[in-house]
Amino acid sequence: MNLTLHVWRQKGPQDKGKLETYPAKGVSEDQSFLEMLDDVNEELIKSGKDPIAFDHDCREGICGMCSQVINGKPHGGQERTTVCQLHMREFNDGDELFIEPWRARAFPIHKDLIVDRTALEMVMQAGGYTSCHTGGVADGNALLIPKPVADYAMDAAECIGCGACVASCPNSSAMLYTSAKVSQLAVLPQGKGEAKARVKEMTDAMQNEGFGNCTNHYECQEACPKGISVKFIAKLNREYMKSMA
Amino acid sequence: MILDGKTPTGPIEKTWDKHRFDMKLVNPANKRKFKILMVGTGLAGGAGAASLGELGYNVEAFCYQDSARRAHSIAAQGGINAAKNYPNDGDSIYRLFYDTIKGGDFRAREADVWRLAQVSNNIIDQCVAQGVPFARDYAGYLDNRSFGGAQVSRTFYARGQTGQQLLLGAYSALTRQVKAGTVKLHPRTEMVDLVVVDGVAKGITVRNLITGQLESHWGDAVVLATGGYVNVFYLSTNAMGCSVTAAWKAAKKGAFFANPCYTQIHPTCIPQHGDKQSKLTLMSESLRNDGRCWVPKKKADCDKAPADIPEEDRDYYLERKYPSFGNLAPRDIASRAAKEQCDDERGVGPGKRGVYLDYQTSIDRVGEDTIRERYGNLFEMYEKITAEDAYKRPMRIYPAPHYSMGGLWVDYNCMSNVPGLFVLGEANFSVHGANRLGASALMQGLADGYFVIPNTIANYLAGITPGTVKEDHAEFKKSIEEVDASVNKMLNINGKKTVSELHRELGSVMWEDVGMARSDASLKNALKRIPEIRDEFWNNCNVTGEAGELNQQLENAGRLADFLEFAEVFAKDALHREESCGGHFRTEHQTDDGEAMRDDENFAYVGAWEFKGVGKEPELHKEPLKFENVKLAVRSYK
Ligand SMILES: Cc1cc2nc3c(=O)[nH]c(=O)nc-3n(C[C@H](O)[C@H](O)[C@H](O)COP(=O)(O)OP(=O)(O)OC[C@H]3O[C@@H](n4cnc5c(N)ncnc54)[C@H](O)[C@@H]3O)c2cc1C
Ligand code: FES
Numbered sequence A: 001m002n003l004t005l006h007v008w009r010q011k012g013p014q015d016k017g018k019l020e021t022y023p024a025k026g027v028s029e030d031q032s033f034l035e036m037l038d039d040v041n042e043e044l045i046k047s048g049k050d051p052i053a054f055d056h057d058c059r060e061g062i063c064g065m066c067s068q069v070i071n072g073k074p075h076g077g078q079e080r081t082t083v084c085q086l087h088m089r090e091f092n093d094g095d096e097l098f099i100e101p102w103r104a105r106a107f108p109i110h111k112d113l114i115v116d117r118t119a120l121e122m123v124m125q126a127g128g129y130t131s132c133h134t135g136g137v138a139d140g141n142a143l144l145i146p147k148p149v150a151d152y153a154m155d156a157a158e159c160i161g162c163g164a165c166v167a168s169c170p171n172s173s174a175m176l177y178t179s180a181k182v183s184q185l186a187v188l189p190q191g192k193g194e195a196k197a198r199v200k201e202m203t204d205a206m207q208n209e210g211f212g213n214c215t216n217h218y219e220c221q222e223a224c225p226k227g228i229s230v231k232f233i234a235k236l237n238r239e240y241m242k243s244m245a
Numbered sequence B: 001m002i003l004d005g006k007t008p009t010g011p012i013e014k015t016w017d018k019h020r021f022d023m024k025l026v027n028p029a030n031k032r033k034f035k036i037l038m039v040g041t042g043l044a045g046g047a048g049a050a051s052l053g054e055l056g057y058n059v060e061a062f063c064y065q066d067s068a069r070r071a072h073s074i075a076a077q078g079g080i081n082a083a084k085n086y087p088n089d090g091d092s093i094y095r096l097f098y099d100t101i102k103g104g105d106f107r108a109r110e111a112d113v114w115r116l117a118q119v120s121n122n123i124i125d126q127c128v129a130q131g132v133p134f135a136r137d138y139a140g141y142l143d144n145r146s147f148g149g150a151q152v153s154r155t156f157y158a159r160g161q162t163g164q165q166l167l168l169g170a171y172s173a174l175t176r177q178v179k180a181g182t183v184k185l186h187p188r189t190e191m192v193d194l195v196v197v198d199g200v201a202k203g204i205t206v207r208n209l210i211t212g213q214l215e216s217h218w219g220d221a222v223v224l225a226t227g228g229y230v231n232v233f234y235l236s237t238n239a240m241g242c243s244v245t246a247a248w249k250a251a252k253k254g255a256f257f258a259n260p261c262y263t264q265i266h267p268t269c270i271p272q273h274g275d276k277q278s279k280l281t282l283m284s285e286s287l288r289n290d291g292r293c294w295v296p297k298k299k300a301d302c303d304k305a306p307a308d309i310p311e312e313d314r315d316y317y318l319e320r321k322y323p324s325f326g327n328l329a330p331r332d333i334a335s336r337a338a339k340e341q342c343d344d345e346r347g348v349g350p351g352k353r354g355v356y357l358d359y360q361t362s363i364d365r366v367g368e369d370t371i372r373e374r375y376g377n378l379f380e381m382y383e384k385i386t387a388e389d390a391y392k393r394p395m396r397i398y399p400a401p402h403y404s405m406g407g408l409w410v411d412y413n414c415m416s417n418v419p420g421l422f423v424l425g426e427a428n429f430s431v432h433g434a435n436r437l438g439a440s441a442l443m444q445g446l447a448d449g450y451f452v453i454p455n456t457i458a459n460y461l462a463g464i465t466p467g468t469v470k471e472d473h474a475e476f477k478k479s480i481e482e483v484d485a486s487v488n489k490m491l492n493i494n495g496k497k498t499v500s501e502l503h504r505e506l507g508s509v510m511w512e513d514v515g516m517a518r519s520d521a522s523l524k525n526a527l528k529r530i531p532e533i534r535d536e537f538w539n540n541c542n543v544t545g546e547a548g549e550l551n552q553q554l555e556n557a558g559r560l561a562d563f564l565e566f567a568e569v570f571a572k573d574a575l576h577r578e579e580s581c582g583g584h585f586r587t588e589h590q591t592d593d594g595e596a597m598r599d600d601e602n603f604a605y606v607g608a609w610e611f612k613g614v615g616k617e618p619e620l621h622k623e624p625l626k627f628e629n630v631k632l633a634v635r636s637y638k
Helices: A033-046 A118-125 A147-157 A164-168 A175-187 A195-208 A219-223 A231-244 B012-022 B043-055 B093-103 B110-130 B162-180 B245-252 B285-289 B317-321 B331-343 B360-366 B368-386 B441-461 B474-491 B499-513 B520-540 B552-576
Strands: A003-009 A018-024 A096-100 A109-111 B035-039 B058-062 B183-186 B189-197 B200-208 B214-218 B221-224 B263-269 B292-296 B355-358 B395-404 B421-423 B605-610 B619-624
Touching: A018 A033, A033 B499, A118 A175, A118 A195, A118 B162, A147 A175, A147 B162, A164 A175, A164 A219, A175 A195, A175 A219, A175 A231, A195 A231, B012 B110, B035 B043, B035 B200, B043 B058, B043 B162, B043 B183, B043 B441, B058 B189, B093 B110, B110 B162, B110 B441, B162 B183, B162 B441, B189 B214, B189 B245, B189 B474, B189 B552, B200 B221, B200 B474, B214 B474, B221 B245, B221 B441, B245 B421, B245 B552, B263 B285, B263 B331, B285 B368, B292 B317, B292 B331, B317 B331, B331 B355, B331 B395, B360 B368, B421 B441, B474 B552, B499 B520, B499 B552, B520 B552, B552 B605
Parallel strands: A003 A096, B035 B058, B035 B221, B058 B183, B221 B421
Antiparallel strands: A003 A018, B189 B200, B200 B214, B263 B395, B292 B355, B355 B395, B605 B619
């Protein structure tokens, strides 16, 4: 199939940037979206143009590197799918696609589709851990964690930290990302002790880093390639209230 | 040169404890004065940097991704081994040790493997303390599953995302140290040279991937935890950015490269769909717990829908060939068996390079819901890539390059032959011999990072004065000039082929000639082709853009340039090793029924190569392997 791509090109953070149009020809439906872009890049190189810069690494939907907005939807809008896992069979011959980077105040653009996600790191540094030391910890079975609790923690822990939730939110809030870590550690006996300080510090960091507030649009849950539920945002809010008490 | 692995002597079960007592310590007040450079933040590097920071060392950590959390360890699916024996099925440290030595086809050092088995239990405890949500039963106890090459259930897991959860645990520990100020992170930074002063590792040269600037970093010790090199095959299960670059730069500065020909081809990957593909996707080995491998008995049936092939016309070839391990035969054996069936023209799917992995028997036994619970995310991933529903129709799988057992040579302390240069995780050669068992790479990465390096590095640092060499030393300037010259050379080739076209060419030579089955003729062909592709790279590649900017073509070109030098040593190693062992299968050395034939008399050694310059013969150094606690035996899984 043949497609027309309108791709955001921006040389650096200071550059204004604009959409450029390129054809994508002879695309096979078994190719992934990024393999389609690889081919477009090969053509650009052969015609003496600068290839499109985009983040990617594992190409199996787990590292959280890839980050593109396709036709207004982070990761292209297919349910529970990162852009590297999106396959061309989801598209039709003649389609016109608009490909843009994550857009949020907290994510300055480095180049083309590559953004700076340091702000997400800062939120984690504020408290996304248990303060255990290497060595000298208890046996893994010393504290029992019944399956439903372990499953709940795992549901939250599946976050890949890509930032699609931020990119999809009208307020550019990082609430889903923050709440996933807060919830995971709040329900586990190993994380409970620090729960109060953690929720406070991570929420503060989120605000300081330039992410917006959550006003319950729930676009984040739609966009999340791991299907992280907004129930964790409710959990964060409850944990936050508890921490004030 | 005969290499000395410096393994402690005495009863094996005491070696690590005794060694820890014998090693020198660094006084807590002095730790801060030592700067340690940790290159890589995967399981090995992340765990190591966090633990060293916590001890009070001054740590700087580097990775090429934009966050430490994105190292390729994140992609590990199936699980991590430990000798906890929670299921009471007869496991022990000795059994884990024995299985690993045997699984590696008797080509690893006994003491290193013993230590790995010994600390495996601490790893699970450590991860639980960090909040890693391992699978548990309703009462709350940790759950286990089985993996290939073992007859006990010793694998701990977190759904199909064990690597992710373990890495996020290590990342959280690292993050805590970053906040505490003991570790400084340098993401989007690639190591492009090792700086050696008077024969001792004293720092690195890096390229800032955002600005393109080259920078110097001094350190009292340099630790490489930079992962594996199977992207030399181009198509593999590794991430796109995985490379041999850091290890190869060290090799060019004198570090020996051990057993490069030991690479693992994983049996359960999604078959290739076409020639435009950029990578192959693994389907976790844990799937073989409940899935049965088969191909049609008759060639004529290969194009039929699998449901139309009756039970009696199916060849469950692993169960037939290896009745006691069946579908859980180790990886090298399962991969070769799949290749044999396809070579026999009984493969299925596009190009007939595929075998079925069938869940029907298990679905009938335990129900679809249980299967979904165990492997839901893998089935989902399979469907995204192939548009097929594996609950309804058997998966198609085929072997793919996956893991490198070879790596930089290290002694028992994880130190290379270059003093001050340590190597951890997949980047070193230490514990897996010629074949790695499932769920033991995660174990090794975390063992090296949490429990080995914090002890052994002290022994080295206690013997040196901190901060004697800084960035103003002439060697740093020289290194930057050399890297700069090489970058400019690449940018000025102005040829016709793209970096990825040439990488594909290298990959296809490596896969055809140095892949699952190697022969004298194929290896000699590879040794002719590799220098030709390398020449073409330096004369006819088109590396676009500039040095002083974010330039992904330049990054890929630099990695390919290193693969093109490394590949030659890899093929030479395979050619010199006139035996079949583990992942290294020489067609000349097999039994009548196609099983590998080891030659313990002549090849029970580690082959460590010293690089002597491009186009020059590398020199082979040997470390003889002694087996005092296991008996060398033909490895049988029948
Ligand atoms: C798909 C897949 C599934 C797997 N499943 C399992 C499993 O179930 N169980 C198991 O035990 N093992 C599994 N493995 C193997 C295991 O995941 C790896 O061997 C292990 O995680 C490697 O860890 P590491 O820390 O050595 O390297 P990595 O995690 O690869 O980390 C390498 C680090 O080095 C950095 N780096 C590399 N080069 C440079 C450079 N030049 N400059 C700066 N930084 C650099 C990277 O940025 C990264 O931080 C799997 C592997 C794959 C690919
Ligand atoms: S590239 Fe890793 S999640 Fe897409």
